[in-house]
Amino acid sequence: MEKPPSPADEARKSRSDGVQSRERLLLTAMRLFAEQGFARTSTREIALAAGTNVASISYYFGDKAGLYRAAFTEPAPCPRRDTAPAAPLPLREALTAFYAQLLAPLKQGDLARLAMRMWYREMLEPTGLWEEEIDNGIKPAYADLVQVLERHLQAEHDDDLSRLAFAIVGMATHLMVARDVIDQIRPQLLGSEAAIDSWLARLVDDAEALVAAEQRRRSPPASPIPSRKKTA
Template identity: 40%
Template structure:
């Protein structure tokens, strides 16, 4: 007799949605597989049937949505006009803010937990997927600012560009509470996107100008 859980339409997706919500609220250790299955309306055997175990469920809930997001990010290309590239970059990364069902906010909370207490799934995600994209971004920025090598200044710039959108991921509800309409509502997405492109362009240009300026005179050793 087979012990496999019945494969019903939408079962896997429903389990992932509930797992993301509960993992985001409670973290991996405190989240119960029984609670997840009850919320999804499936039996406990569905975990092993679809995901192998709790860790497999968690990995799928965390990793696959991030991979789907990263797949929309344009490849770094120094030949594309900077504002055009940044527009594609931020359009992809701001996509969660357009989600109307709250699933994006849950995913961002889950990702926030991972940034504070990285799991093996997150470390794998960074090593295999985020890391290579970051390295490609650094190389593109190197070409755009005329740097001879990938130095720490370019690391600062790359992190600053991504931090713009990460702050909206993590703080959207807080921002909206302070100023209703700044993140959600009519025209909000377009306003945020336009400003991110403008701010990002300004940061890249400022990095280029910093490298043209002479270094400040050192006062070390003067009497």
């Protein structure tokens, strides 16, 4: 005779069902918000598409705005700032850590594409979350990168150093923004975790080259060697 489930088994099953229900709501909301925007997407529509009821949205997220915030921030294409290491890293190690964090969402496959499309929608029809992301996510990460460059170049933060930082970020950002284009033209370049790691290593090489070029530009010109006068 089959043994009835224990209270602990029932509790684990309930937690598992709850996680799956919340995940299903979140993914469904991301898809609909990305397609239609916040204003034109109703909680009833999300619940119906997710195969649950509107009360589940209230239970897990509070309201429509809470669900939108979770859909925008939890699977974010630009991951949150990690705790800075106790000791400053050499340039190559710092760039590797920076790009590894920035490219990590690409390894999530379809979820990364969906999150990026939702970011597009938020930028087109802002609700205020994009400004929050700039202040709380992008600016701190930018400041960390600038500190690395200041330390390596032994230079103060000026416009040229900002241009360098944005160029370094832009090489990685392009992979997320142009993911669909890359998949159509050369899909193997981002088709696996190993391929993404290979591109990460190349980005580090290219970023080092940009830093080296900026270092040469900032170096004082070499003094000309005085010519010797011929004596009669």
